[in-house]
Amino acid sequence: MSAPLPSTVRHLIVGAGFAGLCAAIKLQEDGETDFLVVEKGLDVGGTWRDNTYPGATCDVPSQLYSYSFASNPEWSSSYSPQPEIQAYIRDVAERSGTLDRFRFATRFEDAAWDDAAQVWRSRITGPDGERTVESRTLVVGAGSLSEPRLPEIAGIETFGGDLFHSARWDHDVDLAGKRVAVIGTGASAIQIVPELQQLLESTGGHLDVYQRTAPWVIPRNDRRYGSLERRALRRLPLLRKAYRTGVYWAHEGYVPAFTVEPRLAAPAKQAALANIRKGIKDPALRERVTPYFEIGCKRILRSNTWYPALAADTTELVTDPIAAVTPGGIVTADGTERPVDAIVVATGFHTTDLPFAEHVTGTAGRTLADVWRESGMAAYKGSTVPGFPNLFVLVGPNTGQGHTSMVFIIEAQVAYLRGALRAMREHGWGAVEPRVPPFRRWNSNLQRRMRRTVWTTGGCESWYLDEHGRNTTLWPKSTVTFRRQLARFDADAYTTTPATPIRTDRQEQPA
Incomplete structure (x- = not known):
């Protein structure tokens, strides 16, 4: 106590x-x-x-x-x-x-x-x-x-299934085999969607992703540290400091592209467009996920699995605005109602x-x-x-x-x-x-x-x-x-x- x-x-x-x-x-x-x-x-x-x-x-x-x-x-x-x-x-x-x-x-x-x-x-x-x-x-x-910021959508309080914000994930809800909707395409959503897509594809479920604005997503150059590298970082504090300093200055180099001259971000933009081409083969879907604004205007995201998840047969990318939520689904502005069992709200803070x-x-x-x-x-x-x-x-x-x-x-x-x-x-x-x-x-x-x-x-x-x-x-x-x-x-x-x-x-x- x-x-x-x-x-x-x-x-x-x-x-x-x-x-x-x-x-x-x-x-x-x-x-x-x-x-x-x-x-x-x-x-x-x-x-x-x-x-x-x-x-x-x-x-x-x-x-x-x-x-x-x-x-x-x-x-x-x-x-x-x-x-x-x-x-x-x-x-x-x-x-x-x-x-x-x-x-x-x-x-x-x-x-x-x-x-x-x-x-x-x-x-x-x-x-x-x-x-x-x-x-x-x-x-x-x-x-x-x-x-967490919840969206103001008519009827959302009437939804009869499971609904929770990404920052308050309900681990008691089993989403396997269900129809799941993810609202939002920001930093949390691009991590959640690939995980859900794999789960739902393997269990006979379906995923709807509701996109208001397509984000810029560059490849995530992630790698695991080997045992020798970790041992060196553990034993050599100066190496850790040098490693951190190098990563810091590499990222600080992005600042002029955000604050002075956006054209300096051209390499990042080309990397993002290549990421789309690599992950999605359908030209129509490629067009829908290509942002219309300058890269950096919204947070640049990192993922190697976002676009393949959107291109999967078990995923539908919905770009029509949401008009309302019903007890059993989501209705878009074109009048289409898509039935869902669970809604994940990834709409930020x-x-x-x-x-x-x-x-x-x-x-x-x-x-x-x-x-x-x-x-x-x-x-x-x-x-x-x-x-x-x-x-x-x-x-x-x-x-x-x-x-x-x-x-x-x-x-x-x-x-x-x-x-x-x-x-x-x-x-x-x-x-x-x-x-x-x-x-x-x-x-x-x-x-x-x-x-x-x-x-x-x-x-x-x-x-x-x-x-x-x-x-x-x-x-x-x-x-x-x-x-x-x-x-x-x-x-x-x-x-x-x-x-x-x-x-x-x-x-x-x-x-």
Whole structure:
């Protein structure tokens, strides 16, 4: 049984995925040991704990998908499957010595800033009921791919078969021999569909794949690491570092094609078109799976099995819009109803309307969601927001990546958080809050830079864009630039307030 929730801590961290765990480890390194991590799930891992669908694999090379301070020589292949990534995160957590301050099956309900006391008061619900926890800082590492987005389709609530989102896979449902529909053709779907196609083909079932927009899919150059290679990586840390560095710079080379000149992506486009020709022989089907927008406008996907799965006799690619769901099937706009026994919804996540924002109330009595609805989702350096002192968002607005690992971004943001806490400690500040002019300059420069990117000019609609057509999701420069701009906590961009005493459950400490 875990220890009861404390009533006060210096730092409250929400989420135990890559971001929350990184924050906990690095705070401990700095001597900031009075923290609490609350996690609604039963284990660390976040996205990689929750996404257990068939074929779940990272589409970023394994060597990049780990902390720089905890490299992993045990990856089995160049693109690691979900169980290995989850095992890696759990292993890092267990070796970190921080798990005694993690509380699982514990949900962050909401938080409000008390300006006089200089604390966040958070309502937390755990196995022992509800409790209010006061903290000097609130660090949100909930992630942008944590809350599934369900499609708004007429009649979907009337469906009589099995229906679940790809991120909430129901392993109790046996799909063998059934008629299954997959709605969506994004990053999760291209991994799920080949697995389902093989299962259904071998058991007499049938698969319908509902496509709104054809994605660009390049070959997945995956390979298993041999025993000799793994032994060398295990015994030679410098080799691991060199390997990781080489993969990092190879991927960083994609940035100009996204942010400066889309024509630089011509080799990737040719590889994607060759992938279509190799996987599909039917000219009509080839045409339906060929994207109409510039490559890179939406996330580039990787698969060697997607197109063969669509071309299989037991699969039908449906490109007519869905009009409604009935108790026994799906009706498209042309009036055709296709009977199905189960529906897998692979329609992504809430990325431009982060759900946690509804539950965080700042100095003016408004939630973060209220502010973002009015002016668009934005943060200073992807991390802090005026009107919300001592709130640090990890994987916040405009920090997403279309070419490399988010772990790099997380480490840069945690370094910025550490700098802020160090400054608060050294100067006796109880609160730091970004000033409006630097906040506006930062985001104006971002959006100005965004106009020339392929995400804006590429001719597609994507989950990168909010309801106003602004890209509030991705970072429009190199990750090197991001890390450099967050390397130092720039206190001159903040309003700082001297500390009032805060009492913790453990000891009386100065701010």
